[in-house]
Amino acid sequence: MNPKPQRNNQPTKVVLFNKPFNTLCQFTGEPGDSVLADYIPIKQVYAAGRLDKDSEGLLLLTNNGKLQHKITDPRHKQQKIYWVQVENIPSDQAIEQLCSGVQLKDGMTQPASVSRISEPDVWPRNPPVRERQNIPTCWLEIKLTEGKNRQVRRMTAAVGHPTLRLIRAQIGQWSLGDLKPGEYKLV
Structure with missing residues (x-):
C-alpha cells in the first residue's frame, strides 16, 4: 500500500500494535490506567476500531481518516x-x-x-x-x-x-x- 498524502501533506501511517490485556484503546486515561501512550510514541495516529480492555491482540492505528473509516465501517466488510x-x-x-x-x-x-x-x-x-x-x-x-x-x-x-x-x-x-x-x- 503506497502512502497517500494527507491534507497536511503527511504520508499515511499505519501502525500495527499488539494490545496487551488490561490496556485501554486510547492514549489517555485515569491515573494508573494502561493506555496506548505507554507503548506507542508516534504522534497523530488514532485507533481504527477498538478492543475491550480485557481483550488482546491486533489494533490498527492510522493518521488517515478515510482509511480509518474503511477499516471500521461494517459496510466495507473488513x-x-x-x-x-x-x-x-x-x-x-x-x-x-x-x-x-x-x-x-x-x-x-x-x-x-x-x-x-x-x-x-x-x-x-x-x-x-x-x-x-x-x-x-x-x-x-x-x-x-x-x-x-x-x-x-x-x-x-x-x-x-x-x-x-x-x-x-x-x-x-x-x-x-x-x-x-x-x-x-x-x-
Whole structure:
C-alpha cells in the first residue's frame, strides 16, 4: 500500500500494535490506567476500531481518516479474525449456531466462520486465565465482518460457552504476525 498524502501533506501511517490485556484503546486515561501512550510514541495516529480492555491482540492505528473509516465501517466488510478460548467444548450444534448467526439483545449477528482450532502459539496472559480443573476449555477461530460491541463474547455466551480469552489475530490484510504484547510496527 503506497502512502497517500494527507491534507497536511503527511504520508499515511499505519501502525500495527499488539494490545496487551488490561490496556485501554486510547492514549489517555485515569491515573494508573494502561493506555496506548505507554507503548506507542508516534504522534497523530488514532485507533481504527477498538478492543475491550480485557481483550488482546491486533489494533490498527492510522493518521488517515478515510482509511480509518474503511477499516471500521461494517459496510466495507473488513474481515476480522479472533482466537477465542471458551469454557467447555462446543458441540457441532453450538458451532453451527455461531456460524448461522446468534440472536443478541441488539439484533441478530451476521453469519460468521467458526471452527475449533488447536491452542494457538501465543504468549501467556498476565494475569493468567482462571481455569477450573473439572471444566475443559476449547479454542475457536471466529471470522467476522461486523463489529457489534463485545460481539464475540456475547455470541459465545449466547450458545453456552463463555469467553475466557480473546485475541484478535487479523484485520483485513493486516495480521498480528510475531508482535509480542506491547510491541508495535509502522507499516
